[in-house]
Amino acid sequence: MTALIPRRVRSLASLAEALLTPHGMDRYLELVDPMLVRREIRGLVTAVRKQTPDSVTLTVRPSRAWPGFTAGQYVRLQVEIDGVRRTRCYSPCGSQYDGELEFTVKEQGLVSGHLNRAIGVGSVVNLSTPDGSFTLPATRPDRVLLIAGGSGITPVLAMARTLVDEKHPGEIVFVQYSNGPADALYRTELAELAARHPGLRVVHAHTHTEGGELRGFFTPEHLARVAPWFRDAEAYVCGPKPLMDAVREQLGERVHTEEFTPPALTFDTANAEGQVRFKRSGRECANSGKPLLEQAEEAGLSPEHGCRMGICFSCTQLKTAGRVRNAKTGEISGEEDEEIQLCISVPVGDVEIDA
Amino acid sequence: MTGLQDRLTPAQIEEFGRELDALRQRIVDDLGQEDVDYIHTVIKTQRGLEVAGRALLFAGFFPPAWLAGVGALSVAKILDNMEIGHNVMHGQYDWTRDPALSSQRFEWDTVAPAENWRHSHNYIHHTYTNIVDKDRDVGYGILRMDTAQKWHPYYLGNPVYATLLALFFQWGVMLHDLEVENVVKGERSWADNVPVLKKIVRKASRQVGKDYVLFPLLTGPLAPLTFLGNATANLTRNLWAFAIIFCGHFPADVESFTEEETASESRGQWYLRQILGSANISGGPLFHIMSGNLSHQIEHHLFPDIPARRYPQIAGEVRAICEKYGLPYHTGPLRKQLWSVAKKIVKLALPQTSPSPTTVEPDRQLRAA
Numbered sequence: 257m258t259a260l261i262p263r264r265v266r267s268l269a270s271l272a273e274a275l276l277t278p279h280g281m282d283r284y285l286e287l288v289d290p291m292l293v294r295r296e297i298r299g300l301v302t303a304v305r306k307q308t309p310d311s312v313t314l315t316v317r318p319s320r321a322w323p324g325f326t327a328g329q330y331v332r333l334q335v336e337i338d339g340v341r342r343t344r345c346y347s348p349c350g351s352q353y354d355g356e357l358e359f360t361v362k363e364q365g366l367v368s369g370h371l372n373r374a375i376g377v378g379s380v381v382n383l384s385t386p387d388g389s390f391t392l393p394a395t396r397p398d399r400v401l402l403i404a405g406g407s408g409i410t411p412v413l414a415m416a417r418t419l420v421d422e423k424h425p426g427e428i429v430f431v432q433y434s435n436g437p438a439d440a441l442y443r444t445e446l447a448e449l450a451a452r453h454p455g456l457r458v459v460h461a462h463t464h465t466e467g468g469e470l471r472g473f474f475t476p477e478h479l480a481r482v483a484p485w486f487r488d489a490e491a492y493v494c495g496p497k498p499l500m501d502a503v504r505e506q507l508g509e510r511v512h513t514e515e516f517t518p519p520a521l522t523f524d525t526a527n528a529e530g531q532v533r534f535k536r537s538g539r540e541c542a543n544s545g546k547p548l549l550e551q552a553e554e555a556g557l558s559p560e561h562g563c564r565m566g567i568c569f570s571c572t573q574l575k576t577a578g579r580v581r582n583a584k585t586g587e588i589s590g591e592e593d594e595e596i597q598l599c600i601s602v603p604v605g606d607v608e609i610d611a
Numbered sequence: 612m613t614g615l616q617d618r619l620t621p622a623q624i625e626e627f628g629r630e631l632d633a634l635r636q637r638i639v640d641d642l643g644q645e646d647v648d649y650i651h652t653v654i655k656t657q658r659g660l661e662v663a664g665r666a667l668l669f670a671g672f673f674p675p676a677w678l679a680g681v682g683a684l685s686v687a688k689i690l691d692n693m694e695i696g697h698n699v700m701h702g703q704y705d706w707t708r709d710p711a712l713s714s715q716r717f718e719w720d721t722v723a724p725a726e727n728w729r730h731s732h733n734y735i736h737h738t739y740t741n742i743v744d745k746d747r748d749v750g751y752g753i754l755r756m757d758t759a760q761k762w763h764p765y766y767l768g769n770p771v772y773a774t775l776l777a778l779f780f781q782w783g784v785m786l787h788d789l790e791v792e793n794v795v796k797g798e799r800s801w802a803d804n805v806p807v808l809k810k811i812v813r814k815a816s817r818q819v820g821k822d823y824v825l826f827p828l829l830t831g832p833l834a835p836l837t838f839l840g841n842a843t844a845n846l847t848r849n850l851w852a853f854a855i856i857f858c859g860h861f862p863a864d865v866e867s868f869t870e871e872e873t874a875s876e877s878r879g880q881w882y883l884r885q886i887l888g889s890a891n892i893s894g895g896p897l898f899h900i901m902s903g904n905l906s907h908q909i910e911h912h913l914f915p916d917i918p919a920r921r922y923p924q925i926a927g928e929v930r931a932i933c934e935k936y937g938l939p940y941h942t943g944p945l946r947k948q949l950w951s952v953a954k955k956i957v958k959l960a961l962p963q964t965s966p967s968p969t970t971v972e973p974d975r976q977l978r979a980a
């Protein structure tokens with residue numbers, strides 16, 4: 257990226273940084289226009305539309321630092337609600353070749369609710385670099401099965417659109433599970449996509465109403481009917497866990513799912529020592545060796561949280577004293593006044609949390 | 612004078628602590644958009660003044676432009692250090708989760724690196740407020756500011772050291788983190804200072820680089836004028852910060868404490884010490900903003916991590932609580948507090964016979980032992 261910036265501009269930029277020390281250029285640029293920042297990634301909402309009553313679709317133009325994404329990945333999106341920055345993960349559902357990002361967000365929970373109600377054209381959000389390994393392999397499989405359930409459509413749709421943009425020469429079957437036609441997100445877009453690309457077939461499966469090509473929850477027959485070649489295909493599935501499990505039962509290793517679950521976390525509850533103190537609420541309990549989020553809940557608190565697996569950062573709180581082990585990495589950290597994710601942090605001895 | 616822990620009965624001190632906790636909780640629960648909007652406005656103003664000040668110095672050959680430039684830059688530096696830097700680095704805005712307002716990431720426009728200062732100020736000074744021999748802000752390791760500090764002929768220079776500290780305050784704060792007096796006493800090794808020193812060199816050279824090399828060079832033939840302008844802005848900020856900070860802790864009636872009497876304090880007792888060890892400066896809203904609301908030093912010491920704009924709102928209530936428990940609430944206009952501090956600096960240059968206010972009563976300590 258930096259190679260694209262001519263040398264002279266780069267040295268000008270570093271002169272500007274030196275002149276604007278200690279705050280750095282971004283802190284000045286953002287006062288002119290929040291989209292001008294160079295180090296953080298911002299997104300400008302350029303379009304807002306409603307596909308269903310309980311969801312919103314946002315088109316977001318990322319700022320310069322956006323490195324691009326691979327279809328299937330997710331992004332941590334941050335918005336300010338009542339002065340506090342809140343974070344949730346969303347998968348962009350456009351093609352990875354689009355310059356703009358598209359997010360479809362179901363109205364549930366704090367951040368998604370806010371995106372549905374309060375975000376308009378011209379709003380600016382913060383974005384992380386994309387993450388996640390739920391992606392197509394570099395050599396695209398000949399036969400691709402894309403299966404989506406409910407709002408799980410977003411990463412899978414990104415794959416479909418990307419494959420269509422690439423003029424994928426093989427066969428693609430896109431099965432969308434929804435309660436009924438009214439809940440089927442991207443119905444029209446999918447139809448248009450199928451019309452544009454002869455190799456793509458879109459199948460609607462309705463779990464609660466008539467009218468789709470398939471009826472009811474996923475069964476092996478569904479596959480046999482719509483993609484008889486399914487045993488040679490690579491399948492990409494995102495949706496409710498039962499759906500992902502059911503498909504995996506059929507296809508085993510050929511199934512790729514959005515794995516929000518990090519490698520199994522291990523907790524040593526037998527040898528836990530020390531006291532856990534929640535400073536603001538004045539609660540205290542003996543360390544049970546479980547993640548702090550659970551310990552807080554057991555102590556009667558209800559800290560904010562999202563994924564409970566260390567992804568969304570909604571459970572971040574200030575640790576004011578003591579040491580914790582990161583259950584994901586095993587790393588032990590005893591830094592003073594440090595922000596930690598409660599859901600994956602296990603106390604090592606006495607710990608004090610500002611919660 | 613009564614010993615620190617005898618000021619209130621055990622039941623009173625507990626109730627007193629509870630009242631202050633409740634007050635804090637009420638504010639914490641109320642934090643929101645308004646607080647964020649406020650600090651953003653201050654930041655915008657500060658950045659605007661800074662850019663304007665720098666720009667005006669490009670026309671520094673025209674005396675009114677030079678003066679206006681220096682004025683704008685001085686105010687920008689004061690706002691940066693006091694209402695923004697000091698307060699953000701106390702964690703007052705950490706709840707916003709905005710990286711630009713994070714206590715761990717913020718860096719201010721002075722030669723003292725934020726990270727070193729967070730240790731010496733947020734941790735040492737705010738935990739051991741006015742405990743002689745523990746709070747290194749008592750006299751900054753240079754001055755004699757309390758009769759409990761043993762007199763030595765060195766202290767004859769007290770007024771001179773104080774003047775130098777005021778003039779070069781940012782450098783004083785920077786060197787403060789090296790704890791030279793503890794190194795001399797053998798309680799700290801030079802090796803402990805290597806990481807501190809590294810940060811100092813890095814930060815100070817950037818600050819010096821921009822104020823005294825780059826900006827002057829950019830103004831070409833005006834370089835000497837720009838250099839002088841930046842130096843003046845730094846000096847103004849130094850004098851102002853020194854005045855506000857010394858008035859917050861060293862007017863005559865502020866008390867100091869011993870390690871013994873503060874050992875194993877309860878929450879209520881800690882609050883009590885913060886009140887007795889701090890002094891406010893009265894004034895109008897603009898004055899409070901320019902002092903980073905450290906004119907509400909008492910409220911700040913009680914609740915260092917509550918956004919400073921809230922201090923004026925709760926000052927009346929804190930004062931009422933003090934009255935209720937018969938505790939002093941030191942406050943006065945800037946000139947009165949400054950005069951009191953100046954007198955103390957001069958008086959303590961000489962060996963002292965009458966003790967400055969301290970809650971320590973040697974007899975009682977002995978009896979208790």
Ligand code: FES
Pocket residue numbers: 561562563564565566567568569570571572597598599600
């Ligand atoms: S990171 Fe999502 S709940 Fe902890």
